[in-house]
Amino acid sequence: MFLTNGIVQLLDIRKSSLLDLKSEIISGLTGRGVIRTMPSLLLWDDEGLENFYSWAKSPDYYPSQREMEILRTQGLDIVRKLPKRLVLIELGCGSLTKTVSILENLEKEGHEVSYFALDVSEEALRQNLGAMSERFKSCGKISISGFIGTYEDCVEWLTTSANLPVSTVTFLWVGNSIANLSKTEASALMSRFREACCKISIDCSFLVTADCCTAEDRLVKAYDPDVSSARTFLYHGLHHANRLMGENIFEANHWKCIMKYEQKENELLFSYVAKQDVEVDVHQLHVTVKKGEEIHYFLSGKWSQAQMRVIAENAGFEVRKTWTDAQNEYC
Numbered sequence: 001m002f003l004t005n006g007i008v009q010l011l012d013i014r015k016s017s018l019l020d021l022k023s024e025i026i027s028g029l030t031g032r033g034v035i036r037t038m039p040s041l042l043l044w045d046d047e048g049l050e051n052f053y054s055w056a057k058s059p060d061y062y063p064s065q066r067e068m069e070i071l072r073t074q075g076l077d078i079v080r081k082l083p084k085r086l087v088l089i090e091l092g093c094g095s096l097t098k099t100v101s102i103l104e105n106l107e108k109e110g111h112e113v114s115y116f117a118l119d120v121s122e123e124a125l126r127q128n129l130g131a132m133s134e135r136f137k138s139c140g141k142i143s144i145s146g147f148i149g150t151y152e153d154c155v156e157w158l159t160t161s162a163n164l165p166v167s168t169v170t171f172l173w174v175g176n177s178i179a180n181l182s183k184t185e186a187s188a189l190m191s192r193f194r195e196a197c198c199k200i201s202i203d204c205s206f207l208v209t210a211d212c213c214t215a216e217d218r219l220v221k222a223y224d225p226d227v228s229s230a231r232t233f234l235y236h237g238l239h240h241a242n243r244l245m246g247e248n249i250f251e252a253n254h255w256k257c258i259m260k261y262e263q264k265e266n267e268l269l270f271s272y273v274a275k276q277d278v279e280v281d282v283h284q285l286h287v288t289v290k291k292g293e294e295i296h297y298f299l300s301g302k303w304s305q306a307q308m309r310v311i312a313e314n315a316g317f318e319v320r321k322t323w324t325d326a327q328n329e330y331c
């Protein structure tokens, strides 16, 4: 289905329905005897994305600052590594702030670009793509469209429907979004994109950013779940789950959000912890979550360059070049 906001074409490639997210909430709550989980996709509806950018503006939230520094100081060198005729598919485009900087450099270097933005947040796509399209409308060499859907929907679209005018595609995956997956999931997803491209006989590459900060004091300051803007973002999963299920299955004041830093893996793990025994009734299911029990729901990897290399290699890619900020916190 093509949707248009008058300026930009949005293609709805969603195959997974909201029902899937509901059943993920239910199956995650039962824990299947191992560990209880909530789908982290609950954080990323339109409201969640707004919460994220309020948090990202706070002075302690270093990742956006470091990433913009790399784009500001080395952006031209980065785009010079990309093909002159380029299909650029951005995975989880969000506010497009970094994208604008990348497209400006591509424009300066005279690249011909078909840019596709993918996100689950429809509102963000409508608002931000419209503004970006205005910015580049006189350029003539940059076309802009959007996909509403998940990463998996995009793999499916590539395999079944894509008709791309080039022999190679570049996937842009910034904002350390790769590290919201586990390392195994990240490799598996990149591998699925590679296989999808292979099926339609095109090559592919990834331009990925990763937060490799391991200074614990920096991490704790940036991600403290008790600080207001982080808190609003991190608790949103509970509100979104209630809205989806059509009933108040999670009372926010029964839950505390906690963060743990797994030093060995370089990962921040976020969970909701029951402040008391909590009875959750959802549809036919009754679940008792004991006081102190955790529901895991969000991961933010702080993977080193070496760890990123292994993730890429496990997906069938090799790292060609790495750019870092002055403090080596981001690459």
Ligand SMILES: C[S@@+](CC[C@H](N)C(=O)[O-])C[C@H]1O[C@@H](n2cnc3c(N)ncnc32)[C@H](O)[C@@H]1O
Residues within 6 Å of the ligand: 041, 044, 045, 049, 052, 091, 092, 093, 094, 095, 096, 097, 098, 118, 119, 120, 121, 149, 150, 151, 152, 173, 174, 175, 176, 177
């Ligand atoms: C950490 S934010 C980064 C946004 C943007 N790339 C940036 O750097 O500012 C993650 C983005 O990915 C989107 N997202 C998360 N999971 C997704 C999924 N499974 N499929 C598609 N988009 C997803 C979110 O809606 C959000 O816009």
